[in-house]
Amino acid sequence: MEENNLLLQVQDLKVYFYNEEGQELKAVDGVGFYLRKGETIALVGESGCGKSVTSLAILRLVDSDGKIQGGKILLEGRDLLSLSEREMREVRGRDISMIFQEPSSALNPVYTIGDQIIEAIILHQKLSYRQARKTAEELLRLVGIPEARKRLDEYPHELSGGMKQRAMIAMALSCHPKVLIADEPTTSLDVTIQAQILELIEELQRQLNMGVILITHDLGVVAGMAERVVVMYAGKVVEEGSRWDIFHHPHHPYTWGLLHSIPRLDVKQEKLAIIPGVVPDPLNFPSGCRFRNRCPLEDEVCLTEPSREEIENQHYVYCHHHSQIEVLETRGFSQ
């Protein structure tokens, strides 16, 4: 890809964890995708498939028992994995910000909301305390927090869940990052508040021409917000394409199963479609295709690892039998 609006490229990223017994857990194993300026991509896939670890690796914030064992993370061409810790600290917050899965873990309970946002601003911009405080107040107003000035002096526990989430967004955006990583930004919020928050992220994205990596289990949110979708399974990418490719023409059996197991809102079904079986143990991933123990198309070819194939313009799939996907339309997952 030789595009000059390319913002972030993750190439062949490998993040492994090691437990006390010295076993290796290949949480992220050769993941790659790209993000353009002003674009939103979604990272989806089963719990534990490596979405959060991937995003933490981009910020180089992986736990100490985990190691980035290979790959490149290029931010506008510069490999973040080769930066010193000091240079990296500047990248965090200034170039790449993250909204964490758990708002309570990102906000420090002993400091006021204002102190935390102001500190983030002063760290990255040359502003006086008074100017930073004014910026912080504007940010809170921008994310729709009423009585912003008063809220600045409140502690996290004094804010409702929805407000904490918004305060965190304000903090993440305080330095006008180029890339925003939003890891489950609206889980546990009511859909009416979720709608407000997503609208807000989109609005700010337009203003700042920011690239957004959205991580969520809510495929409804993905369909509404993401231009492209990266589907992961057991530490690997299994399919990648535009939202139309993924939602209307999924070609990997896992993607197909995932989309068909979303509960429907329009009609009540006797039995909900499922993907039978369970995700393999990450300490013992099967050789070859990692989906093979649950896959209805599986045969001996699947014992070798499928490679990346471009089946339509920029629609990639990792499956030996992607051309047989229609079989699932009649047979489903029930063998």
Added chain:
Amino acid sequence: MNNVPLLQVEDLKKYFPIKAGVFRRTVGWVKAVDGVSFEVFPEETLGIVGESGCGKSTLGMTVMRLYEPTAGSIFFQGEDISSLPASQLKGVRRNIQMIFQDPFTSLDPRMHIGSIVEEGMKVHRVASPPEVRRRALDLLEKVGLGAEYFSRYPHEFSGGQRQRIGIARALALNPRLVVADEPVSSLDVSVRSQILNLLKDLKREYQLTYIFISHDLAVVRQICDRVIVMYLGKVVEIADGDTFFSSPSHPYSVALTSAVPVPDPDYEVKRIILSGDVPSPINPPEGCRFHTRCPVAQEVCSQVEPALEEVGENQWVACHFPGSLSWERA
């Protein structure tokens, strides 16, 4: 459906004191559940929806008498259990069981899953030890965990499997009513549907009645016969599932259904965006509690509290202008 309610709740209130200062004086109240009435009929699944903090869990816990009600009555199988002393609650506890949201914290990490399922049966002395063992094995089998799992510990299981253990535990005492509080919220899509199918199967097999608390409307659509919508400690709408999902009537219900994201990129979003934050249950607004965010509110809404009234067959709504916020799914 049978017409004699299994559970009948009348004007139930649960307030939590807010304490402050050195003397821990009560300086106010969180009105978590504030005058709620409804019925649950045998073998139905009643859904309770509403935003975070509107009082769903508090309602579930109070109905089970895990919280003392502040006011109101709770009839279970015709008997008023709201004022039974703790010593007489044993029978009720057997008949009403709970499945919790968080499969990671609701299981004792030091007990293997067999004894987790057996514990209730032992406490209530429902059978001889070999019989208890046999029933525990049976139940675990029913939820898809074979005998080889019996002596394993909770940390060895995935979220979906732990939720299955919680379900087996809840069914061990053969309850009539199961209160399931967000039983699938922490699970991802494909596991979620597995558990919902399991709950449906078990309901048929054991003639169970469910109160199903969730904020996921699609999940509620799939599993519930009737739906209660709560807002800030009050019921704003009660309707049967088909009616509710085809024509919600309370403006909050309409906004809620309109905001559910649809997994189709061609779907043209026309959601109703509500402005403003959810008010606090410590100081709920006067009149209709929704008036501060309601797109169709009039002056009367900030003055007079609307009562729950029948607006159509099987549909009850607490609003001065029911049905006036219109919205159509494209």
